[in-house]
Structure formats: structure tokens, C-alpha cells
Amino acid sequence: MTLLKEKIxxxxxxxxxxxVVKSALKEIEQRSFPERKTxxxxxxxxxxxxSKNYESDATDVNQVSEFLMEGLDANVVVLINGxxxxxxxxxxxxxxxxxxxxxxxxxxxxxxxxxxxxAERSQEIFTSINTxxxxxxxxxxxxxxxxxxxxxxxxxxxSGNGMICNTRNLIVLEKFAEAKVIQGFYSTEGKENLNNSLxxxxxxxxxxxxxxxIQNFSMSDRHICTEEIHQEKDSTATINTFMLxxxxxxxxxxxxxxxxxxxxxxxxLFLGTEEQYIDNHTKIEHIKSNCTSSELYKxxxxxxxxxxxxxxxxxxxxxxxxxxxxxxxNVILSDEARMNTKPELEIFADDxxxxxxxxxxxxxxxxxxxxxxxxxxxxAAKEMLIGAFATEVLDKISIPEVRTYIEKSI
Amino acid sequence: MSQTILKVNNLQAEIDGKAIxxxxxxxxxxxxxxxxxxxxxxGKSTLSSVLAGRDEYEVTGGTVDYLGMDLLDxxxxxxxxxxxxxxxxxxxxxPGVSNINFLKTAMAERxxxxxxxxxxxxxxxxxxxxxxxxVELNDKLKNRxxxxxxxxxxxxxxxxxxxxxxxxxxxxxxxTDSGLDIDALRIVANGVxxxxxxxxxxxxxxxxxxxxxxxxxxxxxxLHNGKIIKTGDKSLALELEEKGYDWLIxxxx
Numbered sequence: 001m002t003l004l005k006e007k008i009x010x011x012x013x014x015x016x017x018x019x020v021v022k023s024a025l026k027e028i029e030q031r032s033f034p035e036r037k038t039x040x041x042x043x044x045x046x047x048x049x050x051s052k053n054y055e056s057d058a059t060d061v062n063q064v065s066e067f068l069m070e071g072l073d074a075n076v077v078v079l080i081n082g083x084x085x086x087x088x089x090x091x092x093x094x095x096x097x098x099x100x101x102x103x104x105x106x107x108x109x110x111x112x113x114x115x116x117x118x119a120e121r122s123q124e125i126f127t128s129i130n131t132x133x134x135x136x137x138x139x140x141x142x143x144x145x146x147x148x149x150x151x152x153x154x155x156x157x158x159s160g161n162g163m164i165c166n167t168r169n170l171i172v173l174e175k176f177a178e179a180k181v182i183q184g185f186y187s188t189e190g191k192e193n194l195n196n197s198l199x200x201x202x203x204x205x206x207x208x209x210x211x212x213x214i215q216n217f218s219m220s221d222r223h224i225c226t227e228e229i230h231q232e233k234d235s236t237a238t239i240n241t242f243m244l245x246x247x248x249x250x251x252x253x254x255x256x257x258x259x260x261x262x263x264x265x266x267x268x269l270f271l272g273t274e275e276q277y278i279d280n281h282t283k284i285e286h287i288k289s290n291c292t293s294s295e296l297y298k299x300x301x302x303x304x305x306x307x308x309x310x311x312x313x314x315x316x317x318x319x320x321x322x323x324x325x326x327x328x329x330n331v332i333l334s335d336e337a338r339m340n341t342k343p344e345l346e347i348f349a350d351d352x353x354x355x356x357x358x359x360x361x362x363x364x365x366x367x368x369x370x371x372x373x374x375x376x377x378x379x380a381a382k383e384m385l386i387g388a389f390a391t392e393v394l395d396k397i398s399i400p401e402v403r404t405y406i407e408k409s410i
Numbered sequence: 411m412s413q414t415i416l417k418v419n420n421l422q423a424e425i426d427g428k429a430i431x432x433x434x435x436x437x438x439x440x441x442x443x444x445x446x447x448x449x450x451x452x453g454k455s456t457l458s459s460v461l462a463g464r465d466e467y468e469v470t471g472g473t474v475d476y477l478g479m480d481l482l483d484x485x486x487x488x489x490x491x492x493x494x495x496x497x498x499x500x501x502x503x504x505p506g507v508s509n510i511n512f513l514k515t516a517m518a519e520r521x522x523x524x525x526x527x528x529x530x531x532x533x534x535x536x537x538x539x540x541x542x543x544x545v546e547l548n549d550k551l552k553n554r555x556x557x558x559x560x561x562x563x564x565x566x567x568x569x570x571x572x573x574x575x576x577x578x579x580x581x582x583x584x585x586t587d588s589g590l591d592i593d594a595l596r597i598v599a600n601g602v603x604x605x606x607x608x609x610x611x612x613x614x615x616x617x618x619x620x621x622x623x624x625x626x627x628x629x630x631x632x633l634h635n636g637k638i639i640k641t642g643d644k645s646l647a648l649e650l651e652e653k654g655y656d657w658l659i660x661x662x663x
Contacts, residue, residue, distance in 0.1 A: 367507075371512060
């Protein structure tokens with residue numbers, strides 16, 4: 001039995017680098033769980049998550065075909081309750097590309113050089129838990145000048161009742177390397193599972209990383225998902241997040257732009273129904289000059305769902321000629337749904353172009369009436385407008401099969 | 411004798427508890443063009459809104475018979491399926507919704523409602539080509555989002571293009587001339603005149619006589635304070651242009 005509130009962990013300690021695990025265990029002792037007064041978590045109701053007795057026994061999953069995307073030709077990596085599944089994983093060998101379980105990668109030099117280097121700076125207790133107790137994950141390393149031919153599709157399946165799983169991934173793109181990664185999070189039958197996932201990504205000089213993230217859990221599942229991204233000069237990092245279903249979703253996106261002439265993009269689309277809680281905290285830190293970052297999050301909230309968007313942009317003193325754009329638009333479709341949105345800009349340089357905007361409103365009734373007056377039924381008119389609202393974010397997807405999958409889901 | 415398309419009987423309507431229409435009587439037959447004129451605030455736009463089914467307005471009395479149906483009982487989309495068309499005074503911009511695709515959806519829904527097969531993609535495109543030429547709407551505008559970034563004139567031409575596509579039985583043009591320059595006005599009027607047959611009818615709501623130089627009405631009604639205070643032929647419009655509304659209102663009072 002694992003009970004987070006009491007810091008009781010009945011989970012095997014990670015097989016990863018001993019020193020790292022040891023210090024993470026110590027951090028867990030020292031740190032406390034966020035409370036309502038913790039600014040970064042103020043809307044999250046963690047009570048139910050922390051006081052739940054979790055299991056961590058392996059559950060069998062017979063097939064993963066339901067999570068495959070039509071027409072998508074990809075390297076498929078399957079993680080079941082956080083554990084790397086050799087049975088379902090299908091990787092096409094390519095020179096210069098390593099895709100393996102992190103447990104197999106422990107002795108790899110590149111793995112050792114990078115693992116936990118970004119996450120160790122985090123103050124979050126969930127990150128320490130992930131580091132100490134991860135059961136597995138994926139290590140992706142792409143050598144200099146190599147472009148990964150097929151997208152890497154990581155299928156994370158949560159199965160069982162009250163399972164806790166910690167997944168840990170590490171992506172390293174060397175100079176001029178390129179990769180497209182799809183992270184899919186799903187659940188089969190079962191309920192009240194907690195998936196705590198963390199991915200560290202290193203995007204080196206002139207490298208290009210694209211992550212498409214899909215979160216499609218059952219309505220009682222909880223998901224805490226953290227990205228730690230580090231960019232070197234001339235690199236590009238894009239991460240698009242699609243939150244389709246799941247009772248509690250918390251995304252923490254941290255990009256450190258530590259080189260000149262970088263481009264960073266974060267986009268997100270969330271659709272809240274029932275009593276869903278969907279929380280996006282993003283942080284982009286511009287350390288060097290001549291970089292551009294762009295952020296677009298859009299949300300549609302129905303029923304009693306709650307959305308949170310907190311976008312932080314930090315421009316360091318020596319980071320000149322920075323362009324940082326941020327936009328969050330939300331549509332509320334019921335009286336009981338709520339949206340909390342907050343842009344945070346901390347700018348210490350003087351030659352900076354920053355913009356941020358947030359809107360939260362209802363559907364344009366005049367547009368609904370216009371469509372109706374031409375013979376589109378009210379229901380179809382609203383669907384059309386939802387589709388139109390989402391299009392701007394869907395247009396950011398770089399893999400057509402992913403777009404089709406998401407369009408079908410909304 | 412021509413078929414009666416619309417019969418409005420003692421129609422009364424209010425918004426937020428304020429009475430706007432105070433007993434309108436109007437009969438429109440196939441093949442006719444009716445102009446409804448009146449000063450600002452007389453109830454012209456309320457009348458078109460009530461007929462099209464905008465739900466901010468509450469009908470407090472009277473009846474509207476449309477082709478034998480109780481019009482007030484139908485949802486806006488049902489009215490459209492039955493051949494009622496409202497050209498908006500202020501056409502709405504709808505970013506992300508394709509001008510052409512939404513029309514296709516509207517027509518498919520109508521076909522389904524009527525128990526007909528939807529129009530084929532090929533026929534649809536041929537129709538788009540033909541009808542857009544009528545109002546000189548170019549390909550670029552057709553394929554954009556509904557009215558997004560259209561100029562005032564382009565928006566109004568787009569309304570008439572949609573009208574041409576939907577082939578309505580009764581068209582209500584709500585202040586279609588507002589904000590149009592003379593060239594756009596001529597194009598719009600030409601579209602309306604071309605679409606006119608002895609099977610359909612048009613109601614032109616306007617503040618100014620100018621549009622009626624191009625779309626010649628059979629009847630001109632003057633609306634004041636929620637009532638039709640005078641009905642005449644096209645010469646009434648000219649008289650109003652010359653003398654304004656005051657003399658009529660004075661007479662009425």
C-alpha cells in the first residue's frame with residue numbers, strides 16, 4: 001500500500017543510478033506536498049489523490065491495438081503502468097538512433113551524462129517521487145546529424161484500480177539531430193489510478209524536437225505530467241498538448257532556452273467535461289539573446305469542469321532581442337464551469353517584445369443564430385464553432401495521423 | 411391567383427419587457443416584392459428578427475402563417491429548411507468555419523429534413539460557381555472563413571450568394587443597402603432581381619429609398635412605432651425620399 005499523504009511508499013525503488021535515487025529519497029523526506037496556499041497549486045484539489053491507498057502490482061494488458069493510430073507508421077514504444085513492455089514495443093533499427101528502456105540504459109555514457117540533470121533543479125515533490133520510484137521509461141538518444149526517420153510513439157497505458165505509476169523518460173538530441181515524439185497517455189478499464197510522468201529533453205545545437213502529447217484517460221484517473229526541456233543555440237523545440245479526458249490533469253512544462261537564436265513553441269487544447277480538473281503550468285526561461293517563443297493554449301469547458309492556465313515567461317538580464325508571445329483563449333459552455341488564467345512575465349532585459357493575452361467567454365450566440373438561419377441545426381452549429389475554435393491549435397500538429405486521431409476524439 | 415406565402419396577423423412582440431411591435435398585418439404573395447420602410451426605432455429590424463426566429467424577442471400576440479405552417483412554432487433552422495431566408499443587416503464573421511463547407515452542411519441538413527438525397531459534390535461545386543458569378547464573388551472569398559476579413563460590400567454580396575444557393579421561397583433583406591457604395595448596391599440588387607421568380611417573394615427592409623431604384627417594389631409599407639401606418643406603391647417611397655417621414659407620422663398621430 002502506498003499512501004502519499006503519510007509518505008508511505010510500497011513501491012520498488014528505481015533501478016536507476018544509485019546516487020540519484022538516494023538524493024531523491026532524501027528530498028521526499030524534506031519536501032512537503034503542495035497545499036492550497038502553494039501558489040503554483042492553488043486550484044488543485046490534491047486531497048483525494050494524496051489520501052488514496054495505491055497499489056503498484058503489475059496488471060496484464062492483453063493488447064494495445066486500440067491505441068494505435070490509423071495510418072501512422074511509427075516506432076512504437078509501449079509502457080504499461082510505467083514499465084517498459086518488450087512484448088508490444090516495435091522499434092525499427094536506425095543507425096545513430098537509440099530507443100530503449102531506461103533500465104537498460106543505465107550503463108550508457110550519454111544516459112549517465114544527462115539523466116536527472118534538468119529534473120534535479122526542480123523543487124517539486126512529485127518530481128522527487130518520480131526520480132526515486134520510477135518503474136521504467138524510455139531513453140532516446142539521437143546522434144549528431146541524424147534525423148529519426150519515423151516518429152517515436154510512446155504509448156503509456158494505465159490499467160487496474162488505484163494503481164500508482166511513475167514513468168521517466170530521457171530524450172537527448174545531439175547537434176543537428178531531429179526527432180518527432182508522440183506521447184500518448186491512456187487508460188483501460190479500472191479507476192482512480194495515478195500516473196506521474198516526467199520527461200527530460202536535451203535539444204542541442206541546431207537540433208529539432210517535436211513532441212505531440214495526448215492525454216486520454218478515464219474520468220477517475222489522475223495524471224501529473226512534467227516536461228523539462230533544455231535548448232542550446234539555434235535549436236527548435238515544439239510541444240503540443242491535447243487534453244481529451246482524465247479526471248485530474250496537471251501539466252508542468254519547463255523550457256530553458258540556454259542558447260541564442262532558438263525557437264520554442266508550446267501549444268495546448270483542452271476539453272473539460274463533467275468534473276474534470278485540467279491544469280497547465282508553463283514556464284519558459286530566456287537566458288540568451290535573439291530567441292523567439294510562442295505559446296497558444298485554448299480551452300473549452302463544459303459541465304462542472306475547471307481549467308487552469310498559468311504561463312510564466314522569464315527574460316534574463318542578458319537576454320536581449322527576445323520575442324515572447326503568449327495567448328490563452330477559453331470558451332465556457334456552462335454556468336458551473338470555471339477557468340483560472342494567469343500570465344506571468346518577469347522581464348529583466350530591455351530590448352524585448354512580449355505579448356500576452358487571455359480571453360474567457362461564451363460562444364458567440366450571434367454566430368450560432370447566423371448558422372441556424374441558413375439551415376444548420378443548433379447542435380451542428382455549436383459543433384462547428386467548437387471545431388473552428390480548436391482549429392488554430394490543431395493546425396500546429398506536425399503529424400497528420402495525430403491530427404485525425406484528435407479530431408475524431410473531439 | 412398567386413399563392414399566399416406569408417400572412418402576418420396582428421403581430422406583437424417585445425424585448426426585455428418593452429413592446430416593439432404593436433400589431434403588424436402583412437400579406438405577401440408569390441411573385442411580389444414588398445418594401446418596409448420607416449425611421450430608426452420603428453421596429454423594422456425587430457420584424458425581420460421575429461420572422462427569422464431570433465429568440466431574444468418574445469412574441470406576445472398575433473399569428474404568422476407561412477405556407478400553411480405556424481411560423482412562430484418553428485426553430486430558426488426549420489424556417490430555413492422551409493425556404494425562409496434572412497439577409498443580415500450585420501453579417502457575422504465566423505473565423506474557422508469555411509464559407510463553402512457550412513453552406514454544404516446547411517443544404518445537406520435541409521435535404522435530410524425533406525427526405526431527399528444530398529446534392530452531389532460535383533453539382534454543389536457547379537452551383538457554387540454559377541451563383542457566385544451572379545454577385546461577382548471571387549474564389550478567394552468563397553473559400554475563406556464565413557465573412558472573415560470581408561469588406562462591408564463583400565459581406566452583403568456573400569449574403570446574396572448564400573441566398574442564391576439556398577433558393578428561398580421568401581427572402582427578407584434587412585437593411586441590405588446600409589454601408590454599400592453604389593457599385594456594390596447595383597451588384598446586390600442585380601442578384602436579387604435575377605433570383606426573383608413568380609414562385610417566390612421578397613421583403614426589403616430599408617431606411618432609404620435608394621435601394622428601391624434598383625429593386626422595384628410592388629408594395630411599400632411604412633412602419634412607425636411598431637405599426638404599419640401606410641401602404642402604397644413604389645411612388646410612396648419617392649414621396650418619403652422627398653418629404654421625409656414626419657408628415658406621415660403627423661397625419662397618423
